Amino acid sequence: AQSVTQLGSHVSVSEGALVLLRCNYSSSVPPYLFWYVQYPNQGLQLLLKYTTGATLVKGINGFEAEFKKSEASFHLTKPSAHMSDAAEYFCAVSDPGGNNRLAFGKGNQVVVIP
Amino acid sequence: NAGVTQTPKFQVLKTGQSMTLQCAQDMNHEYMSWYRQDPGMGLRLIHYSVGAGITDQGEVPNGYNVSRSTTEDFPLRLLSAAPSQTSVYFCASSYSTGRLYEQYFGPGTRLTVT
Numbered sequence: 001a002q003s004v005t006q007l008g009s010h011v012s013v014s015e016g017a018l019v020l021l022r023c024n025y026s027s028s029v030p031p032y033l034f035w036y037v038q039y040p041n042q043g044l045q046l047l048l049k050y051t052t053g054a055t056l057v058k059g060i061n062g063f064e065a066e067f068k069k070s071e072a073s074f075h076l077t078k079p080s081a082h083m084s085d086a087a088e089y090f091c092a093v094s095d096p097g098g099n100n101r102l103a104f105g106k107g108n109q110v111v112v113i114p
Numbered sequence: 115n116a117g118v119t120q121t122p123k124f125q126v127l128k129t130g131q132s133m134t135l136q137c138a139q140d141m142n143h144e145y146m147s148w149y150r151q152d153p154g155m156g157l158r159l160i161h162y163s164v165g166a167g168i169t170d171q172g173e174v175p176n177g178y179n180v181s182r183s184t185t186e187d188f189p190l191r192l193l194s195a196a197p198s199q200t201s202v203y204f205c206a207s208s209y210s211t212g213r214l215y216e217q218y219f220g221p222g223t224r225l226t227v228t
Contacts, residue, residue, distance in 0.1 A: 044204065045219075
């Protein structure tokens with residue numbers, strides 16, 4: 001079974017500083033990987049995804065993530081945090097040969113300090 | 115397109131009451147699913163459907179029933195609500211299984227069981 005680990009439920013970052021959210025996965029097959037963002041009282045929105053090919057993936061709102069097979073990781077970064085980045089972020093994994101089921105991490109609540 | 119819609123937005127139930135959470139999508143997606151979101155737990159899959167007339171259990175199916183009579187609708191039924199079912203419920207949809215398609219999430223239903 002696939003699983004995702006996100007450490008640190010709450011992450012505080014100063015405005016203008018680097019945002020780094022860590023995601024490690026466990027999968028018996030090469031996975032598809034996702035980052036979703038959830039703004040307060042809203043549903044989830046896809047930030048970016050990795051399927052195959054280039055391991056550095058760029059998403060919306062200036063975010064990017066790098067797939068590292070050797071580390072089983074898919075960390076999310078943004079060079080300069082903005083107040084509007086305050087939200088909860090979820091990493092998720094899917095089995096490419098499976099039935100489109102997503103396994104989510106527990107999430108990171110990002111707080112941006114002015 | 116309205117995308118994925120969920121009703122109601124908020125609901126309070128007493129223990130033992132039954133209710134149905136509604137989910138509809140107008141994107142002609144074959145795949146639909148229900149998740150529950152609890153603090154510190156991420157999203158967990160309750161039930162999913164790969165097409166009209168076909169449903170299957172996810173990670174946490176106990177206490178919930180689903181059916182899929184049309185492509186557009188995927189209601190989630192609580193037969194006898196329990197306080198442990200207090201949660202935020204999200205419905206999602208995507209195109210087919212077997213290939214990677216982005217899942218689109220509804221805005222959620224916040225359920226409280228007293």
